Amino acid sequence: MREFLKFYVNGRWVDPEMPSKLDVINPATEKPCGSISLGNARDVDKAVAAAKAASDSFAASSRKDRLGLLLAILDGLSARADEIATAIMEEMGAPFQLAQAAHVPAGAQHFRTALEVLENFEFEERQGTTLVIKEPIGPCALITPWNWPLNQVAVKVAPALAAGCTMVLKPSEIAPFDSMILAEIIDAAGVPAGVFNLVNGEGPTVGSAMASHPDVSMVSFTGSTRAGVDVAERAAPSVKRVAQELGGKSANIILDDADLEKAVGRGTSSCFNNSGQSCNAPTRMLVPRHLLKNAVEIAVARAETTIEGDPRDENTTIGPVVSEAQWRKVQELIEQGISEGATLAAGGPGRPDGLEKGYYVRPTIFSDVTNEMTIAREEIFGPVLSMIPYEDEDDAIRIANDTLYGLSSYISSENLDRARRVAARLRTGMVHINNAPLNPRAPFGGYKQSGNGREWGAFGIEEYLEVKSIYGFEKR
Numbered sequence: 001m002r003e004f005l006k007f008y009v010n011g012r013w014v015d016p017e018m019p020s021k022l023d024v025i026n027p028a029t030e031k032p033c034g035s036i037s038l039g040n041a042r043d044v045d046k047a048v049a050a051a052k053a054a055s056d057s058f059a060a061s062s063r064k065d066r067l068g069l070l071l072a073i074l075d076g077l078s079a080r081a082d083e084i085a086t087a088i089m090e091e092m093g094a095p096f097q098l099a100q101a102a103h104v105p106a107g108a109q110h111f112r113t114a115l116e117v118l119e120n121f122e123f124e125e126r127q128g129t130t131l132v133i134k135e136p137i138g139p140c141a142l143i144t145p146w147n148w149p150l151n152q153v154a155v156k157v158a159p160a161l162a163a164g165c166t167m168v169l170k171p172s173e174i175a176p177f178d179s180m181i182l183a184e185i186i187d188a189a190g191v192p193a194g195v196f197n198l199v200n201g202e203g204p205t206v207g208s209a210m211a212s213h214p215d216v217s218m219v220s221f222t223g224s225t226r227a228g229v230d231v232a233e234r235a236a237p238s239v240k241r242v243a244q245e246l247g248g249k250s251a252n253i254i255l256d257d258a259d260l261e262k263a264v265g266r267g268t269s270s271c272f273n274n275s276g277q278s279c280n281a282p283t284r285m286l287v288p289r290h291l292l293k294n295a296v297e298i299a300v301a302r303a304e305t306t307i308e309g310d311p312r313d314e315n316t317t318i319g320p321v322v323s324e325a326q327w328r329k330v331q332e333l334i335e336q337g338i339s340e341g342a343t344l345a346a347g348g349p350g351r352p353d354g355l356e357k358g359y360y361v362r363p364t365i366f367s368d369v370t371n372e373m374t375i376a377r378e379e380i381f382g383p384v385l386s387m388i389p390y391e392d393e394d395d396a397i398r399i400a401n402d403t404l405y406g407l408s409s410y411i412s413s414e415n416l417d418r419a420r421r422v423a424a425r426l427r428t429g430m431v432h433i434n435n436a437p438l439n440p441r442a443p444f445g446g447y448k449q450s451g452n453g454r455e456w457g458a459f460g461i462e463e464y465l466e467v468k469s470i471y472g473f474e475k476r
Contacts, residue, residue: 002034004180010050011193017042022173027093027320027359028311036176039201044209047197051139051166052215054194059136059164066162069191070115076185077108087177092146093319095311107150113440114158117458131473134465136164138217141210145223146172146322147277153179155455156220163464168197170206174322203227211235225449243453243463245445247379248407251400252282255413263412264295266435268302268385272363275318276383280408284376286396289389296345296367296387303346303363320359321382327359330382334364337375342366371399401427406447
């Protein structure tokens with residue numbers, strides 16, 4: 001049992017203003033695996049005050065000093081990688097092998113990329129006689145979700161440190177343990193007091209207090225679109241910057257010249273990865289109508305080889321979803337898909353056979369889905385794939401763009417020029433051609449209700465910088 005009942009504020013582990021203990025539930029066992037304290041607005045005030053007091057001195061720190069801090073954090077992450085992977089497995093149900101091979105390396109990658117980018121990042125440039133300076137925006141509020149916990153924390157903390165910003169972090173209270181270990185690593189790395197602060201708590205209390213705090217210069221939020229709207233509304237009266245990475249309902253367009261077996265198989269596995277709990281998961285598979293039957297057979301075969309079970313078992317492919325509330329939401333949407341007339345090709349309601357405990361969801365595939373159905377419109381955040389037939393390329397692009405979201409999209413084709421043409425017409429912040437992997441230096445973010453900022457690489461550092469023009473810096 002892990003117990004983290006203190007917050008990290010101004011370089012010290014401190015007691016909360018008011019004791020309020022919360023059990024963290026292991027979704028595989030439905031039993032507590034540890035506990036944290038929940039903070040309140042007074043805890044936020046203390047943390048923001050510490051960040052504000054440290055802001056000027058850290059903004060003036062040298063590139064060399066910040067590089068040293070990032071390198072020390074990377075060393076700490078490497079030394080405690082298995083411990084962090086175990087914590088992620090316990091708090092959000094990821095199979096240990098996935099936590100070890102993907103969750104922890106993804107978090108470390110953001111610190112490594114921030115370090116590499118910072119080495120040559122240009123904070124000043126000349127425009128004629130004008131000097132343009134990029135300087136730290138000031139104290140930042142970082143609010144992160146539970147689905148890729150270390151990754152989502154690192155993608156904010158690393159560029160904020162690189163930019164010279166102080167910060168207050170509120171990780172998800174559902175999956176907080178990896179962030180507490182990261183705070184210990186940051187402390188051991190020698191990050192100056194007040195630069196990094198952590199307060200655990202719930203969104204409506206701690207998150208809201210952070211977003212509305214007058215001494216916070218910028219809020220970086222990752223989570224649902226509904227919660228993102230609330231954060232933006234609370235930040236608006238003080239006109240602070242708000243960067244958001246929100247929901248998604250990504251289309252995966254299988255063009256008629258694609259290798260069907262390969263494209264459908266990997267698309268199905270990608271949808272199910274992390275138990276379907278990824279904002280950029282390819283959850284809408286668009287297939288030429290005349291190929292739909294074959295595509296469904298391939299997808300069903302892939303679902304049948306997906307092994308749900310104990311996250312500690314090396315044979316497990318996917319673990320449970322994160323909580324009872326999430327499990328119930330996914331079950332309701334599966335039932336809604338059936339009631340609205342989609343064809344249930346695999347999976348369905350209830351737990352998988354043999355799993356009576358844990359928030360496990362049967363890998364589910366719906367065929368004959370129309371884009372007007374709820375399962376095609378709403379972000380399910382579970383291992384549920386909607387297969388939608390289309391008539392021709394224009395129809396596929398129309399369906400793909402017919403969504404409130406615009407985070408990511410996917411294209412499979414044997415003709416690269418054709419795939420590029422389709423990519424140019426998709427209204428998403430990211431497009432993957434033939435399962436191309438993410439690039440840690442390329443911008444991550446979306447259009448429409450998927451958000452309004454960009455993370456990763458130099459683009460992530462830019463989010464934490466203000467731009468100042470000094471006219472007449474040079475004589476004519």
